[in-house]
Amino acid sequence: MMSIKPDLIIVGAGMAGLCAAKTAIEAGARVLVLEKAYRSGGTTRLSDGVFNACDPQRQYPLDIHDSPERHFQDVMEQGRGKSHPNLLQAYTYGAQETFSWLEHLGFKFDDRVTQEAGTLYPRCHKPLEGGGASYIEFLLSVLSSSLCTVAYGCEVIGLKTNSNSCPTVIAQKKGDLIELTPRKGVLLCAGGFAANRRMVTSQFSLLTGSEYIGSRDCDGVVLSAAVHIGAECLHMSFFDLCSDSNEIEELLSNPADFILLNDQGKRFCREDLDVQSLYEAILLQNNHSADLVCLGPVKRESNSRQSNYPLEALNKYAKACRLKIDDEFGKNPYFLRYPFEVVKQFKVSPKMKCSLGGLLINEKAQVLNREREVMPGLYAAGEIVGGILGEKSASGEGLASAAVFARIGAREVLRI
Ligand SMILES: Cc1cc2nc3c(=O)[nH]c(=O)nc-3n(C[C@H](O)[C@H](O)[C@H](O)COP(=O)(O)OP(=O)(O)OC[C@H]3O[C@@H](n4cnc5c(N)ncnc54)[C@H](O)[C@@H]3O)c2cc1C
Incomplete structure (x- = not known):
């Protein structure tokens, strides 16, 4: 040696x-x-x-x-x-x-x-x-x-x-x-x-x-x-937590552009928390995971794809955005953008x-x-x-x- x-x-x-x-x-x-x-x-x-x-x-x-x-x-x-x-x-x-x-x-x-x-x-x-x-x-x-x-x-x-x-x-x-x-x-x-x-x-x-x-x-x-x-x-x-990809990490840093839904299709936290707090909120959900639903400005006439997503949660969130008041979780009105459409969706399981x-x-x-x-x-x-x-x-x-x-x-x- x-x-x-x-x-x-x-x-x-x-x-x-x-x-x-x-x-x-x-x-x-x-x-x-x-x-x-x-x-x-x-x-x-x-x-x-x-x-x-x-x-x-x-x-x-x-x-x-x-x-x-x-x-x-x-x-x-x-x-x-x-x-x-x-x-x-x-x-x-x-x-x-x-x-x-x-x-x-x-x-x-x-x-x-x-x-x-x-x-x-x-x-x-x-x-x-x-x-x-x-x-x-x-x-x-x-x-x-x-x-x-x-x-x-x-x-x-x-x-x-x-x-x-x-x-x-x-x-x-x-x-x-x-x-x-x-x-x-x-x-x-x-x-x-x-x-x-x-x-x-x-x-x-x-x-x-x-x-x-x-x-x-x-x-x-x-x-x-x-x-x-x-x-x-x-x-x-x-502990430091992270997600599967840098793309998800970056998306989670832009609270205006997403909502998080649990396995019952419901929001469970305000999305304008820091990323580590979002991971902790996700860990509290069933299966320690959530759907990250990404939102963007409305680009298309047709809204057909939107029906693939939990409509009840989206409609509720759209109403909050229109009124600029998130009664449920108190997300900062600055991040409540309207109109929007769903762009894509990811599963997030903090690691x-x-x-x-x-x-x-x-x-x-x-x-x-x-x-x-x-x-x-x-x-x-x-x-x-x-x-x-x-x-x-x-x-x-x-x-x-x-x-x-x-x-x-x-x-x-x-x-x-
Ligand atoms: C996917 C990922 C990405 C990351 N990216 C970054 C980044 O970009 N920037 C950043 O700052 N941090 C990053 N981190 C964190 C960073 O990697 C760690 O903080 C850092 O590597 C710790 O260095 P270390 O020398 O203390 O430990 P390590 O690099 O883990 O070295 C410890 C060594 O000790 C050895 N060892 C363990 N037990 C024993 C034993 N009983 N006897 C002898 N040897 C032993 C191990 O085999 C290992 O070789 C990342 C972490 C992960 C998991």
């Missing part, structure tokens, strides 16, 4: 783990990355690759006036005010530096700055080619060094504390148990826990029937191991994208115990951490915050 004792053991080789490994070897540290799967990437590999950061070089010429403070305010609003301000500040003020670091290493971002569905401001960056997998392939390519070993098929199943020094990592590889204690620190980057159905439904029972679309390897075993030795968790009932709760850390990525004290030698970054993004997050914050705290954690372990 590694003949000399590593300075740093990193658990998990996704965005957080690989950014931490690169940061550490830049400082000359010996790094051992333990990865459960037989290839790197975890959920990062499956992601769209959107990375949010304030980047004046690209934004100012486009007349986009952004700042870390504005990024902070947006994430706080998106997270319904639940983000820990010190963690969110460390993230949003560190995002620009981390973005530039990736570019200086040679990672190619598209020059365009976008505002992805559900985000509050145009500060989304995408890889020039490919999605999340491109970060993984790139980081692996710059990691090739005698200082770093990535051990695949090595699942961490436990942690042991050692008085006032680094914890010991217990891993299994091909049925053999291994105990490893690094010289300076252990950084937990094992992703979220949404693949663990029991953990998810014990926190948020509405998600019982929801499919999870991230990595199956992110099952909360490392999180539980940290809790077992005294680590504190928070926000464990907060779990990632868990937002996890280990409690401080702004130095140090894991805190239930007394809010620093646990010696134990650090965490990425989706395994809770409290940064609050109750809901938008596309682009997960990868960026994973990378920022990974770099903070690696530097802190090595005191650089």
Whole structure:
């Protein structure tokens, strides 16, 4: 595995783990990355690759006036005010530096700055080619060094504390148990826990029937191991939900252009809620799904196709639009457009994208115990951490915050 004792053991080789490994070897540290799967990437590999950061070089010429403070305010609003301000500040003020670091290493971002569905401001960056997998392939390519070993098929199943020094990592590889204690620190980057159905439904029972679309390897075993030795968790009932396609996600962001109907053909909520709240309302319906009925301006003389849709609900909604009063659910009159016709219809079944709760850390990525004290030698970054993004997050914050705290954690372990 590694003949000399590593300075740093990193658990998990996704965005957080690989950014931490690169940061550490830049400082000359010996790094051992333990990865459960037989290839790197975890959920990062499956992601769209959107990375949010304030980047004046690209934004100012486009007349986009952004700042870390504005990024902070947006994430706080998106997270319904639940983000820990010190963690969110460390993230949003560190995002620009981390973005530039990736570019200086040679990672190619598209020059365009976008505002992805559900985000509050145009500060989304995408890889020039490919999605999340491109970060993984790139980081692996710059990691090739005698200082770093990535051990695949090595699942961490436990942690042991050692008085006032680094914890010991217990891993299994091909049925053999291994105990490893690094010289300076252990950084937990094992992703979220949404693949663990029991953990998810014990926190948020509405998600019982929801499919999870991230990595199956992110099952909360490392999180539980940290809790077992005294680590504190928070926000464990907060999850990011999404739908089958970006098209549906975008449609749900335009409340004038749709209504949602349940399996009895009835509206069940005002449609001008934020997208995550709409998903929650859908989860409360039978089969945890709903019909998204898309509305547009009347274009045709003939209205024959409209008879395929639940007429009672449509007539009721048309009346509300004509009178500009939604008696049933109180949708803002601004979004009550009339006349309209049905353009198309989709089935929406919210899926779990990632868990937002996890280990409690401080702004130095140090894991805190239930007394809010620093646990010696134990650090965490990425989706395994809770409290940064609050109750809901938008596309682009997960990868960026994973990378920022990974770099903070690696530097802190090595005191650089
Ligand atoms: C479909 C989809 C699209 C997304 N798109 C975006 C996007 O565009 N932008 C964005 O910001 N976020 C996006 N996200 C969220 C984002 O992907 C995650 O927040 C991010 O990848 C988390 O990175 P991570 O390094 O913490 O975890 P991961 O990338 O999941 O890495 C964790 C690693 O730890 C390993 N591991 C787990 N358990 C163990 C163990 N016991 N021992 C050893 N190793 C272990 C896993 O195998 C994995 O390789 C998306 C998520 C999904 C599901």
